[in-house]
Amino acid sequence: MKHLLNILSVTLVAVAVAQLYRGHMELKYNYETLAWREKGQTDQFSKILETSVQRTHRDAQKIAELEGQVKALTANNGQTK
Numbered sequence: 001m002k003h004l005l006n007i008l009s010v011t012l013v014a015v016a017v018a019q020l021y022r023g024h025m026e027l028k029y030n031y032e033t034l035a036w037r038e039k040g041q042t043d044q045f046s047k048i049l050e051t052s053v054q055r056t057h058r059d060a061q062k063i064a065e066l067e068g069q070v071k072a073l074t075a076n077n078g079q080t081k
Helices: 002-080
Strands: none
Touching: none
16 A cells, blocks of 8 residues: 555656646747747837838938928029019
8 A cells, every 4th residue: 555655646746747847848938939929029110110210211301302492492483573
């Protein structure tokens, strides 16, 4: 009977250790998956931000050009009157 209890105790401890290891590996897998997703989203956000900055820069250049044209037209219009 004592021999059977020892086997049962060892089996119980082995199952507990196996469950702990399984839980640890599952958490590790979930962490790596989340880190991979976060990196992908960060890369995507960086690309969107870079595109937005480029677009803003182009818009600012175009506005400056149009303001120059308006000033030139206004100056020419004032000289012709």
